[in-house]
Amino acid sequence: xxxILFLLLLLTILSLPVFAQIDSSGxxxxxxxxxxxxxxxxxxxxxxxxxxxxxxxxSVESTxxxxxxxxxxxxxxxxxxxxxxxxxxxLAGTFSFTPNMNTHxxxxxxxxxxxxxxxxxxxxxxxxxxxxxxxxxANQVYFGTILKPGASVYWNMNxxxxxxxxxxxxxxxxxxxxxxxDNTSFGxxxxxxxxxxxxx
Amino acid sequence: MxxxxxxxxxxxxxxxxxxxxFTACNVNGPGIFYTIxxxxxxxxxxxxxxxxxxxxxxGSSLYVRAxxxxxxxxxxxxxxxxxxxxxxxxxSLGRIGSAIYAVYESEASGAxxxxxxxxxxxxxxxxxxxxxxxxxxxxxxxxSLITVDHDNNIFFINQRTGSGTxxxxxxxxxxxxxxxxxxxxxxISAAVSGVNYFLAASNISGxxxxxxxxxxxxxxxxxxxxxxxxKTIGGISEDALNGNLYLSTRDGYLYKSSDAAGVDWGTGxxxxxxxxxxxxxxxxxxMAVVDYNGTxxxxxxxxxxxxxxxxxxTSPELPTVTAENFETYELSQExxxxxxxxxxxxxxxxxxxxxxxxxxxxxxxxKE
Numbered sequence: 001x002x003x004i005l006f007l008l009l010l011l012t013i014l015s016l017p018v019f020a021q022i023d024s025s026g027x028x029x030x031x032x033x034x035x036x037x038x039x040x041x042x043x044x045x046x047x048x049x050x051x052x053x054x055x056x057x058x059s060v061e062s063t064x065x066x067x068x069x070x071x072x073x074x075x076x077x078x079x080x081x082x083x084x085x086x087x088x089x090x091l092a093g094t095f096s097f098t099p100n101m102n103t104h105x106x107x108x109x110x111x112x113x114x115x116x117x118x119x120x121x122x123x124x125x126x127x128x129x130x131x132x133x134x135x136x137x138a139n140q141v142y143f144g145t146i147l148k149p150g151a152s153v154y155w156n157m158n159x160x161x162x163x164x165x166x167x168x169x170x171x172x173x174x175x176x177x178x179x180x181x182d183n184t185s186f187g188x189x190x191x192x193x194x195x196x197x198x199x200x
Numbered sequence: 201m202x203x204x205x206x207x208x209x210x211x212x213x214x215x216x217x218x219x220x221x222f223t224a225c226n227v228n229g230p231g232i233f234y235t236i237x238x239x240x241x242x243x244x245x246x247x248x249x250x251x252x253x254x255x256x257x258x259g260s261s262l263y264v265r266a267x268x269x270x271x272x273x274x275x276x277x278x279x280x281x282x283x284x285x286x287x288x289x290x291x292s293l294g295r296i297g298s299a300i301y302a303v304y305e306s307e308a309s310g311a312x313x314x315x316x317x318x319x320x321x322x323x324x325x326x327x328x329x330x331x332x333x334x335x336x337x338x339x340x341x342x343x344s345l346i347t348v349d350h351d352n353n354i355f356f357i358n359q360r361t362g363s364g365t366x367x368x369x370x371x372x373x374x375x376x377x378x379x380x381x382x383x384x385x386x387x388i389s390a391a392v393s394g395v396n397y398f399l400a401a402s403n404i405s406g407x408x409x410x411x412x413x414x415x416x417x418x419x420x421x422x423x424x425x426x427x428x429x430x431k432t433i434g435g436i437s438e439d440a441l442n443g444n445l446y447l448s449t450r451d452g453y454l455y456k457s458s459d460a461a462g463v464d465w466g467t468g469x470x471x472x473x474x475x476x477x478x479x480x481x482x483x484x485x486x487m488a489v490v491d492y493n494g495t496x497x498x499x500x501x502x503x504x505x506x507x508x509x510x511x512x513x514t515s516p517e518l519p520t521v522t523a524e525n526f527e528t529y530e531l532s533q534e535x536x537x538x539x540x541x542x543x544x545x546x547x548x549x550x551x552x553x554x555x556x557x558x559x560x561x562x563x564x565x566x567k568e
Contacts, residue, residue, distance in 0.1 A: 053233075053234070063236075099241040100241060102239070104236060136232070137236055138229075140232055140235060174234075176231060180230060180231065187233050
């Protein structure tokens with residue numbers, strides 16, 4: 001009974017056009033305009049997927065038994081350059097553990113471009129980020145690049161605050177030349193977490 | 201916003217990505233993901249997280265000096281051997297046959313001293329009053345046992361007698377004084393070639409002497425050619441098969457004698473440039489010869505792991521035969537203090553535990 005009541009309450013809240021983005025004529029009205037800014041906080045799970053070693057055989061190796069499920073968090077600032085498109089910058093951090101409990105850390109600083117699809121009281125930003133990342137385990141540190149495509153689903157609680165889920169795919173190249181070229185690899189990860197966004 | 205502006209932003213992102221590919225760097229190690237993928241779960245034991253300064257075998261048991269204590273493994277598990285008295289610290293370890301000897305440091309009324317003990321069962325007894333005991337000189341002690349690979353009938357004793365002075369002894373069941381007067385370099389490593397023992401004495405300031413003795417007579421200085429005695433020696437080892445001696449130096453060079461007398465060391469070191477690992481110039485130390493999968497290798501301890509060289513070779517290299525993907529092991533980042541070898545086995549005492557490279561159809565490197 002409690003579950004049913006909870007679901008009904010949830011559906012009621014979600015269906016409320018608290019700050020509806022549809023005007024009286026049924027047209028979408030974007031809450032954003034050129035110059036609108038958002039500040040977003042993310043936190044969730046960091047999921048190692050697989051490593052790709054172009055020079056080795058087999059080239060695709062699962063991270064299972066090599067890296068644990070980890071955690072991630074990030075802070076992001078964005079500015080809209082139209083009512084649908086924003087440009088931003090994100091600082092993130094992750095941790096996960098190797099079999100001998102060495103901590104693997106990724107700290108990317110990325111530029112980000114996003115396009116917002118409105119769906120009623122919801123928004124679905126689809127985005128792509130790239131930049132530099134500090135990649136560290138034990139006493140090895142690698143400074144390299146990173147690609148982060150992803151998408152979010154936000155429910156706008158009011159004009160200022162939106163809450164939702166974010167999923168990102170992380171491609172982390174580790175490129176070597178010369179003697180170590182065979183060790184070139186591409187780490188593939190995913191993060192799924194909760195997001196809170198402030199619009200101002 | 202104009203499409204051109206968005207396009208410009210995307211181009212900037214793409215350029216950032218491509219340029220960062222070429223500015224990426226990792227000065228240390230074989231690669232983050234390569235290392236993670238090759239990492240194996242390390243078993244934990246009483247000695248797995250301790251610095252292992254010495255490894256010896258006696259009877260069917262293995263003994264190590266790890267941290268300030270002595271541990272024994274009888275083939276099933278490691279057990280700590282309690283010191284002679286509470287609070288005493290093990291500072292050196294040796295063996296003769298199946299007997300184990302250790303130097304323990306004690307403090308009485310604020311005064312430090314080193315004494316040699318022998319192990320009887322699980323308790324230590326003082327060797328005898330005739331064995332040198334050392335009191336602290338300038339606040340530090342130095343009474344150390346120097347074992348010889350592949351000869352478990354003797355060990356040598358290095359005694360600090362004053363500020364920068366030393367005397368040597370040997371023990372083969374009886375006690376022998378090997379120096380008629382104090383010398384200025386401590387013995388750091390010993391090897392045997394035929395009936396002669398070679399003691400490599402060296403100090404950190406770069407002054408080295410090679411001594412020889414039959415084990416009971418006073419040492420004599422070997423007049424060497426081709427070896428730079430201004431270098432600090434890391435270790436000495438013998439190649440009994442070919443009648444050669446090897447010397448390693450703390451600045452990354454390996455020397456090979458062309459005779460069993462340790463006189464002729466050729467025209468210089470085997471390697472023309474100092475050995476390097478992923479972290480720079482290697483500081484070489486203890487050495488041992490091992491029969492590994494039917495081939496004899498010289499194993500050379502270093503400040504980041506170890507090197508290996510086929511005895512017919514001329515160039516030590518980071519391990520590929522005795523350990524696959526060596527650079528992905530934590531051992532490749534750890535200082536190696538002690539080596540002990542048996543056929544197809546290399547025990548490696550590092551600053552973070554004891555490792556064993558064992559050949560059994562293939563090389564396996566694991567922590568003990």
